[in-house]
Amino acid sequence: MPRAAAPPPLRGALVGLGNVAVHGHLPGWRRRADARLVAVTDTRPACRAAARRELPDAAWHDSLPALLDHAPLDFVDLCTPPSSHAPIIRAALERGLAVLCEKPLVPAPADLAPLAELARAKGLTLHTVHNWHHAPIVRRAAELLEAGAVGRVGHVAWQTLRQRPAPAGAGGEANWRLDPAIGGGGVLTDHGWHVFYLLRRWIGADPVAVSARLETRRHRQHPVEDTATVSLRFPDATADVFLTWAADERLNRAEIRGSAGTLRLEDDTLVLARTGGEQRWPCPPALSGGSHHPDRFDPVLDQFLAAVRAGTGDNLAEATLCVTIEALARQSSREGGAWLPLPPPVPSPPSLR
DSSP, X not given: OOOOOOOOOEEEEEEOOSHIIIIIIHHHHHTOSSEEEEEEEOSOTTHHHHHHHHOTTSEEESSHHHHHHHOOOSEEEEOSOGGGHHHHXXXXXXXXXXXXXXXXXXXXXXXXXXXXXXXXXXXXXXXXXXXXXXXXXXXXXXXXXHTTTTOSEEXXXXXXXXXXOOOOSSTTSOOGGGOHHHHOSSHIIIIIHHHHHHHHHHHTSOOSEEEEEEEOSSOTTSSSOXXXXXXXXXXXXXXXXXXXXXXXXXXXXXXXXXXXXXXXXXXXXXXXXXTTEEEEEEOOSOTTSOSSOGGGHHHHHHHHHHHHHHTOOOOHHHHHHHHHHHHHHHHHHHTTSOOEEOOOOOOOOSOOO
C-alpha cells in the first residue's frame, strides 16, 4: 500500500519579537518540519528589520489586526509582555486560532476563566510555555519520583537566587518586568509561575492553602518586589519557596523530602540520598543558566502541536493553578502573611472537542 502523505505543516504567526522569541522560540521553530511561521508582528516598527533577518520567509504585519485579517493561520505564538496577553489571546481564539503563550499566561484568575471557556467552546488549544518541565535535571527528578525513589513526598524546599532582574528587550529599552502595569509584579511573577507547576507535579496534588510575604531588599528603585517567601500546604505535604533578585549569587536549588529518602536538585547536579548512601547524576545545563532556554522548547512544541492537531492536551489546569497561587500570595502578603485557602481545582475535560 502507498504510504499516506504527511499532513501539510501547520501555519503560525509570531506575535512579539523580543529576546525570548529570538533566542528561545525561533531556534525550535526552525527545527520543525510539521509547522512553520508564516507571519510576524510587533508593536515596535524597528522590529521589522529583525523580522526580515530572523524570519525572511514570513510576512511582516504592522499590527495584530492586520495580521489576523490577512494571514491564513492555524495558530499564534505569543511572546509579548504579560499585560497584553489576554486581549491578544481572545482575538486569536475568536478567529479560530490555537494559542501558544509565554508565561505568565494572564495576570489574574478573572482574566483566565473567560479565555479558558472560549478555548473549550471553540475546541481550540490554549497552551502556556511551561518549559521548566523539560530541563534535564527536572525530567530526571520526575522520573525518579514517579518510580518511588523517595517514597511519598512530604516536603519540598525551593530557592531561586538572582542578583538582579533579567533584562527585557534589547539594550536601552525600559524593562517591562519592573513595571507592575505591564509585567504584573516582580520576582514572584517572573519566577514563581515555574515553581508552582513543578511543585504540583512533584507532590502529585494541588495545594489547599498559601501564605506569603513580599518585600524589597535591595532594588528599591523599582516599584515591584525583589524577594518573595511563599509557603504552601497540600493535602499530605508542604512546600517552602524562596525567590529573590537580591542574592549575591545566581543559583537554583531544591530539596524534595520523602518517606524513603531525599532528592536534591543542585543547579546542574541531582543527588538521591537514601539509607546506605547517595547517588549523583550530572544534569547540565544548570537550571540557573540563561533566561531563554532554547534547549527546553522542542518538547513544548511537541506537546502544543500535538494538541492543536488532536484537540487534546492543553495545560490550562497548570496555568489556572499558577495564576491563582500568585494572586492569593499577593493578597496574603498584604494581610501580613495570612494563610488563605485555594479554591478546589476545576477538572479539565478529556478533550477540547
